[in-house]
Amino acid sequence: xxxxxxxxxxxxxxxxxxxxxxxxxxxxxxxxxxxxxxxxxxxxxxxxxxxxxxxxxxxxxxxxxxxxxxxxxxxxxxxxxxxxxxxxxxxxxxxxxxxxxxxxxxxxxxxxxxxxxxxxxxxxxxxxxxxxxxxxxxxxxxxxxxxxxxxxxxxxxxxxxxxxxxxxxxxxxxxxxxxxxxxxxxxxxxxxxxxxxxxxxxxxxxxxxxxxxxxxxxxxxxxxxxxxxxxxxxxxxxxxxxxxxxxxxxxxxxxxxxxxxxxxxxxxxxxxxxxxxxxxxxxxxxxxxxxxxxxxxxxxxxxxxxxxxxxxxxxxxxxxxxxxxxxxxxxxxxxxxxxxxxxxxxxxxxxxxxxxxxxxxxxxxxxxxxxxxxxxxxxxxxxxxxxxxxxxxxxxxxxxxxxxxxxxxxxxxxxxxxxxxxxxxxxxxxxxxxxxxxxxxxxxxxxxxxxxxxxxxxxxxxxxxxxxxxxxxxxxxxxxxxxxxxxxxxxxxxxxxxxxxxxxxxxxxxxxxxxxxxxxxxxxxxxxxxxxxxxxxxxx
Amino acid sequence: xxxxxxxxxxxxxxxxxxxxxxxxxxxxxxxxxxxxxxxxxxxxxxxxxxxxxxxxxxxxxxxxxxxxxxxxxxxxxxxxxxxxxxxxxxxxxxxxxxxxxxxxxxxxxxxxxxxxxxxxxx
Numbered sequence: 001x002x003x004x005x006x007x008x009x010x011x012x013x014x015x016x017x018x019x020x021x022x023x024x025x026x027x028x029x030x031x032x033x034x035x036x037x038x039x040x041x042x043x044x045x046x047x048x049x050x051x052x053x054x055x056x057x058x059x060x061x062x063x064x065x066x067x068x069x070x071x072x073x074x075x076x077x078x079x080x081x082x083x084x085x086x087x088x089x090x091x092x093x094x095x096x097x098x099x100x101x102x103x104x105x106x107x108x109x110x111x112x113x114x115x116x117x118x119x120x121x122x123x124x125x126x127x128x129x130x131x132x133x134x135x136x137x138x139x140x141x142x143x144x145x146x147x148x149x150x151x152x153x154x155x156x157x158x159x160x161x162x163x164x165x166x167x168x169x170x171x172x173x174x175x176x177x178x179x180x181x182x183x184x185x186x187x188x189x190x191x192x193x194x195x196x197x198x199x200x201x202x203x204x205x206x207x208x209x210x211x212x213x214x215x216x217x218x219x220x221x222x223x224x225x226x227x228x229x230x231x232x233x234x235x236x237x238x239x240x241x242x243x244x245x246x247x248x249x250x251x252x253x254x255x256x257x258x259x260x261x262x263x264x265x266x267x268x269x270x271x272x273x274x275x276x277x278x279x280x281x282x283x284x285x286x287x288x289x290x291x292x293x294x295x296x297x298x299x300x301x302x303x304x305x306x307x308x309x310x311x312x313x314x315x316x317x318x319x320x321x322x323x324x325x326x327x328x329x330x331x332x333x334x335x336x337x338x339x340x341x342x343x344x345x346x347x348x349x350x351x352x353x354x355x356x357x358x359x360x361x362x363x364x365x366x367x368x369x370x371x372x373x374x375x376x377x378x379x380x381x382x383x384x385x386x387x388x389x390x391x392x393x394x395x396x397x398x399x400x401x402x403x404x405x406x407x408x409x410x411x412x413x414x415x416x417x418x419x420x421x422x423x424x425x426x427x428x429x430x431x432x433x434x435x436x437x438x439x440x441x442x443x444x445x446x447x448x449x450x451x452x453x454x455x456x457x458x459x460x461x462x463x464x465x466x467x468x469x470x471x472x473x474x475x476x477x478x479x480x481x482x483x484x485x486x487x488x489x490x491x492x493x494x495x496x497x498x499x500x501x502x503x504x505x506x507x508x509x510x511x512x513x514x515x516x517x518x519x520x521x522x523x524x525x526x527x528x529x530x531x532x533x534x535x536x537x538x539x540x
Numbered sequence: 541x542x543x544x545x546x547x548x549x550x551x552x553x554x555x556x557x558x559x560x561x562x563x564x565x566x567x568x569x570x571x572x573x574x575x576x577x578x579x580x581x582x583x584x585x586x587x588x589x590x591x592x593x594x595x596x597x598x599x600x601x602x603x604x605x606x607x608x609x610x611x612x613x614x615x616x617x618x619x620x621x622x623x624x625x626x627x628x629x630x631x632x633x634x635x636x637x638x639x640x641x642x643x644x645x646x647x648x649x650x651x652x653x654x655x656x657x658x659x660x661x662x
Binding site: 138201349352353354355356357359360361363364367368371437440441504505508509510512513514515 | 554560576642644
């Protein structure tokens with residue numbers, strides 16, 4: 001071989017060598033680009049704040065790609081709401097079913113360094129590793145396990161040393177993972193730890209946010225169903241924020257503005273000073289604000305509102321001048337309750353009035369009866385009879401809610417105590433309803449007439465009869481009730497020498513009370529009583 | 541200042557039995573009864589023109605308040621007292637402080653109130 005030939009060979013070899021080195025450099029470059037792309041995908045996945053599962057998957061996929069593994073897995077611990085710890089996993093290069101039938105990895109000699117966070121386990125052929133196959137029940141990989149020979153595992157732990165889980169990579173051929181792959185996986189494990197911590201913090205934050213929303217919804221539901229409005233006041237700026245129901249308590253719609261000045265202006269002038277004083281007191285002392293006041297809503301209607309509040313207790317609430325910075329509270333429309341209280345008060349007053357009036361009536365009956373009575377037994381008999389007569393009219397009124405009673409029933413009730421009911425004739429076109437005052441007055445009048453008839457008149461003999469007749473005369477206004485009591489068949493009647501209680505009650509009392517005229521006629525054939533009473537004084 | 545004897549007292553009371561009692565009590569005290577008036581129109585007429593020294597007014601006259609009658613008496617300078625089951629609680633603001641006979645009352649209570657009224661009569 002000539003020198004020239006030798007040179008040519010040398011040149012050819014050199015070119016071949018250069019080509020080979022160029023190809024190697026290109027491959028290394030491609031490899032570097034691919035690895036960088038994988039890293040940036042992982043970084044993007046972590047930065048995207050996805051769910052824990054998605055983040056974990058991005059880490060495994062990236063790891064498989066970076067070191068050219070066939071399988072990748074990540075086993076990690078999670079803690080459920082009950083505080084129970086359990087293990088989840090993500091896979092790459094194999095479907096999830098590949099591990100579905102196996103128990104979770106335990107701290108065997110192979111796995112312990114990973115799960116305990118001791119360090120990386122890298123093996124060119126795991127089947128030849130002295131730590132392999134020591135633990136039961138499988139003594140190695142269980143039947144059906146992915147055919148792993150090259151093995152690389154790294155713990156994923158936080159900077160504090162807390163082990164979150166482990167990254168595992170495998171290949172069916174031995175000698176696939178070199179020192180460079182180990183370095184890559186250690187870096188990836190560190191990134192995974194950060195990603196998992198972020199993801200967990202995010203999920204915890206989401207949970208807290210959801211819980212807060214739920215709490216707020218529950219509170220709003222409770223407020224709404226109780227028709228409770230809520231409000232908040234910035235003491236310094238007087239910025240006032242009212243809920244929709246709170247606004248409606250003050251006669252405002254939800255889209256109307258309603259500031260503190262509007263609130264003060266809408267409070268009844270007579271209650272305003274008291275409200276402002278109560279609020280100042282609560283602000284100054286940090287005590288409770290609790291007040292009922294009237295409000296005049298824009299329609300002009302007066303309503304009642306019960307407002308309660310308290311200094312907002314928050315750590316960041318600065319206390320100024322011994323007072324508080326914010327107040328928050330609720331408002332309730334209590335108009336109906338106030339009206340009911342007012343009705344009850346009026347009813348109680350009315351009841352008291354009736355009771356007192358009845359007592360005076362009884363006092364009067366006792367005094368009148370005593371004046372006319374010959375002795376105490378006579379007083380007792382007459383007084384009790386009058387008391388019962390009064391009670392009868394009350395019974396009739398009570399049945400009708402103290403609104404009215406029928407004239408026929410009044411007469412029947414008063415005559416019930418007397419034996420001669422069957423000797424009573426009625427003559428009238430229609431029954432009449434009387435107001436309470438007329439019921440008591442006419443009831444007492446009929447009682448006096450009946451008592452007199454039973455003692456001295458038609459009902460004191462077996463043959464005597466009484467006719468009670470009434471009519472409305474004249475038919476046009478002002479109409480009057482003309483009621484006639486006529487006795488027949490009793491002993492001969494003489495005009496009494498002195499006017500008794502009955503006569504006085506009828507001719508003066510009843511006539512005066514009902515603005516009418518009552519005449520007693522002492523006809524020899526029997527006593528007659530004619531009452532002419534304006535209907536206006538009788539009707540309910 | 542007048543004594544109770546021959547004191548002319550307007551009685552406004554719408555319940556017969558009650559006005560009979562008051563009439564009897566006033567009669568026992570030697571007073572002369574004017575009325576009794578059972579309705580507001582009649583009471584106003586008597587309060588405005590009748591010859592009276594004092595008046596005893598039932599606060600509630602058939603569901604209508606007596607206060608117009610009280611005002612008329614005040615305008616005439618006629619002293620008066622209320623008779624009421626409500627006590628002073630049943631009075632409106634301008635009449636709070638007027639003498640009140642709480643129903644039921646004794647003749648001695650009526651005498652005391654009337655003596656107070658008579659002392660105001662010039």
